[in-house]
Amino acid sequence: MADIEISKNMAKMAVEALEDRKGEDVHVIDISEISTLADYFIIASGTNINQVQALADNVQEVLGRAGFDTKNVEGYESGKWILLDFGDIIVHVFDSENRLFYDLERIWRDGKLIDSSTL
Template sequence: MESKELVNLAAQACDEKRANDIVVLDMSDVSLIADYFLICEGSNERQVQAIARELKQQADEHGIDVKRMEGFDQARWILVDLNGVVCHIFHKDERHYYNLERLWGDADTVQIEGLGS
């Protein structure tokens, strides 16, 4: 699966669990880490974990290898590496503190169709 399709799948999975403020950054011209960063937030630890679980379940169902998942137990910032797409699922307080959108401000924002429907 191409990175563009993968980031769309990841965004839809996050949206399924009502993730807030889903932002996708095109990292291809900015960093070698990933093609895309997906950044979203949950309002509490349980929601953050539910978003991460849904993301992993959707990846498994589509035969996508989850290379790494970190931070699940604390559920303040869960990082899910889908090899080309890195998903950052924040608790709302941590998201504002780390402000990845500003840190990676040179990256273009990608619009994902059908979110929040």
């Protein structure tokens, strides 16, 4: 992964972009010590398909303007679970039902839950 400070800055921008569009229950999990996938997972919920897509769009726009390109996007059309892979961070935007079903916070509980205000 890249320099942890760069990853941390990307995570902070993603959280701010999610909060700007009223993303709900935004969590940041530091997985840098337990996985080679990324340094951070950011997980958020939207109330409907349109909001889930708007949350994902805003994250891509904010990080894109800062020079961070999306490496992969999955699930955009369905709007139930959108995965945005930026390499060093992975952003998951769910509708409420799928967030409960997949429960990524439980699956990645070995990571460190980070208070987003400390990013």
